[in-house]
Amino acid sequence: MIWDVHTHLHGVEGRTPEEKMAQLIKFADRMGIERVVLFMGYPFVTDPTPEQLREQNDQVLKAISHYHDRAFAFVYLSARHPDASLRELDRCVKDGPMVGVKLWVARRCHEVEIDPLIRRATELKAPILQHTWAKAIGNLTGESHPADLAILAKRHPKAAIICGHTGGDWAIGVRAIRDCPNVVADLGGSDPTTGFVEMAVRELGADRVVYGSDAGGRSFASQIAKVQGADIPDAAKRAIFKDNLKRLLTPILAAKGVKP
Amino acid sequence: MTIDTNAHLGHWPFRRHGFEDTGKFLDKMRAAKVDEAWVASFDSVLHKDVAGVNERLAAECRERGPGLLVPFGTVNPRLPDWAEDLRRCREVHKMPGVRLYPNYHAYSLDDPDFVRLLRLTADAKLLIQVVVKMEDERTHHPLIKVPAVELAPLPKAIAGIAGLRLQLLNCPVPPAGEALLPLARAGVFFDIAMQEGVGAVSRLVDRVGPDRVLFGSHFPLFHAESALLKLKEANLAADTERAIRSGNARTLLPT
Numbered sequence: 001m002i003w004d005v006h007t008h009l010h011g012v013e014g015r016t017p018e019e020k021m022a023q024l025i026k027f028a029d030r031m032g033i034e035r036v037v038l039f040m041g042y043p044f045v046t047d048p049t050p051e052q053l054r055e056q057n058d059q060v061l062k063a064i065s066h067y068h069d070r071a072f073a074f075v076y077l078s079a080r081h082p083d084a085s086l087r088e089l090d091r092c093v094k095d096g097p098m099v100g101v102k103l104w105v106a107r108r109c110h111e112v113e114i115d116p117l118i119r120r121a122t123e124l125k126a127p128i129l130q131h132t133w134a135k136a137i138g139n140l141t142g143e144s145h146p147a148d149l150a151i152l153a154k155r156h157p158k159a160a161i162i163c164g165h166t167g168g169d170w171a172i173g174v175r176a177i178r179d180c181p182n183v184v185a186d187l188g189g190s191d192p193t194t195g196f197v198e199m200a201v202r203e204l205g206a207d208r209v210v211y212g213s214d215a216g217g218r219s220f221a222s223q224i225a226k227v228q229g230a231d232i233p234d235a236a237k238r239a240i241f242k243d244n245l246k247r248l249l250t251p252i253l254a255a256k257g258v259k260p
Numbered sequence: 261m262t263i264d265t266n267a268h269l270g271h272w273p274f275r276r277h278g279f280e281d282t283g284k285f286l287d288k289m290r291a292a293k294v295d296e297a298w299v300a301s302f303d304s305v306l307h308k309d310v311a312g313v314n315e316r317l318a319a320e321c322r323e324r325g326p327g328l329l330v331p332f333g334t335v336n337p338r339l340p341d342w343a344e345d346l347r348r349c350r351e352v353h354k355m356p357g358v359r360l361y362p363n364y365h366a367y368s369l370d371d372p373d374f375v376r377l378l379r380l381t382a383d384a385k386l387l388i389q390v391v392v393k394m395e396d397e398r399t400h401h402p403l404i405k406v407p408a409v410e411l412a413p414l415p416k417a418i419a420g421i422a423g424l425r426l427q428l429l430n431c432p433v434p435p436a437g438e439a440l441l442p443l444a445r446a447g448v449f450f451d452i453a454m455q456e457g458v459g460a461v462s463r464l465v466d467r468v469g470p471d472r473v474l475f476g477s478h479f480p481l482f483h484a485e486s487a488l489l490k491l492k493e494a495n496l497a498a499d500t501e502r503a504i505r506s507g508n509a510r511t512l513l514p515t
Contacts, residue, residue: 135398136402230483
């Protein structure tokens with residue numbers, strides 16, 4: 001069975017969060033996905049206001065409300081609004097059912113304004129998934145390069161950090177996070193290219209690689225293929241598909257008294 | 261039966277994919293239960309001696325994978341005497357079709373030579389495959405950025421060409437937007453390699469029709485498993501899945 005560290009409601013058919021979630025789970029069932037980590041609502045907002053952050057997190061809370069046995073949720077925060085984000089972090093993680101943090105493209109993650117969020121998430125034992133891309137066509141203004149994430153990770157060595165998309169251009173992303181032992185690589189959200197997982201396992205070790213899809217924008221199928229088709233041992237595939245994410249979430253689940 | 265309409269042989273200049281040796285390529289195809297693979301050479305993309313590329317491709321398919329590997333040579337209408345390459349593909353190498361790379365070969369789809377190539381290909385009763393992109397533009401080498409093929413001129417280019425059989429490879433059909441639907445109505449075929457999103461293939465079938473969709477993996481740049489798993493995710497009716505796996509391809513390219 002598979003645990004998926006990176007899913008969205010965006011791109012999934014349905015008129016409400018509940019309908020979209022049911023649809024997502026239907027496809028997850030078909031593909032052997034046991035658990036999904038869900039974050040951000042719809043439509044995608046690249047630079048959300050505090051009100052929009054709250055709305056999007058409320059959508060996710062609604063979506064998971066009937067799926068606590070299948071879905072974990074990460075709270076969507078923005079380093080452009082640190083104070084409001086700290087309030088959302090407490091509302092959704094400390095006092096709510098969410099178990100991690102998602103940061104997207106509002107502000108590059110090496111900037112120090114993000115530090116209060118990282119410190120608070122670490123106190124709560126919440127893993128932080130930061131979107132990264134190294135785009136040949138140029139990043140968005142607030143979009144983090146994987147090298148930005150390495151700077152952040154070294155500033156916060158006790159934080160549990162997930163490198164979203166492994167930088168997209170994985171040959172660059174893997175190198176960027178190689179000497180950051182507190183960073184794991186999220187495989188989701190790029191084409192199912194041969195060689196990606198082999199390089200990640202070779203350079204990071206299998207225990208620093210986690211399966212993610214970026215569904216609904218991506219299919220579960222193409223992203224599963226990256227691991228299933230990789231020339232790596234079966235034990236490594238099992239770790240990537242489930243064990244590594246489970247280990248990453250264990251501290252916060254234990255703190256919340258949730259049985260994984 | 262499964263016919264993979266979108267695969268390549270050889271070395272890709274920008275990274276190792278692990279199946280550079282044709283023997284290893286064939287092992288993977290057989291393991292994936294692919295019965296027939298329509299293959300071009302990666303050398304088609306950047307080499308200028310495409311006559312040599314096509315000759316080597318034909319020999320490799322004949323010697324290493326008879327029955328399984330079906331060669332698709334390339335024609336570059338930017339090169340002098342390109343019509344001779346088309347003639348050799350058909351008459352000398354007995355290829356059933358040609359694969360074009362308009363973006364890497366630097367021409368647009370309203371180029372008069374491209375339109376002439378379409379006419380000659382139709383007259384020769386060859387299938388024509390147009391590769392829309394090879395890799396995500398965001399991951400290109402910084403000195404070799406190649407935008408995807410602009411498809412807007414294609415409906416006009418193909419209008420009125422009797423007997424034309426045309427497939428777009430690696431052409432994502434977005435979940436919304438109507439831009440590509442006229443192409444489907446004009447008889448253009450699509451493969452599934454770069455269709456993305458949950459249930460992407462079933463959505464593609466709904467949008468362009470089950471008779472317009474072909475199985476294609478983009479192996480070995482992509483894992484062969486990706487296209488196969490997409491069929492599982494789509495959960496299509498059995499006859500639709502059969503059509504996509506092989507029926508539509510067999511109609512397009514009778515044995």
